[in-house]
């Protein structure tokens with residue numbers, strides 16, 4: 387098994403010379419003259435393994451780990467909110483709410499270090515999920531009535547790569563990371579899944595239906611592709 391997957395672009399050059407590059411979207415690209423055998427390309431890639439690993443690591447946007455400290459920015463439906471910590475000296479159930487452009491977090495100040503961080507993190511997650519499901523459901527109800535279809539159930543899942551899905555039994559599932567994405571991007575994912583209740587494929591008729599409700603769907607799809615690393619819950 388080769389250790390890397392790569393795309394080969396052939397040129398009409400007669401001279402030897404294979405070059406390697408790493409693109410954020412295309413991944414590893416090898417340029418080689420048309421006459422160079424595939425095996426030679428593979429050996430070349432294997433020889434450059436260290437260089438590739440080093441550069442692949444660099445190209446991943448370094449997303450700072452959330453620290454759950456006061457002033458830290460948290461995304462909620464595309465808006466940034468500054469975290470405001472409101473410690474309580476008596477035991478309370480920790481809870482988050484949005485006040486203006488701030489995310490207020492009330493919590494019992496009885497824990498230290500990582501346990502305290504965990505408490506804050508869980509309260510934010512609970513807030514995201516509890517309010518997020520309501521907002522997503524309203525959007526799904528709106529677009530399914532516009533399109534004239536019915537779904538059976540809505541589910542929010544913790545998944546890494548899929549934004550949404552539509553099951554054979556008309557159950558719609560959405561990635562919980564969408565709660566951090568801008569409204570128009572969330573709308574696109576919802577329109578996409580609701581449109582699958584009509585066309586269970588990605589045919590031109592399917593995309594035509596999506597475009598009718600989201601004329602800028604290409605831009606929104608691209609946004610997800612480029613920014614998915616910003617969304618982490």
Ligand SMILES: [Zn+2]
Nearest residue numbers: 578582587588
């Ligand atoms: Zn689809």
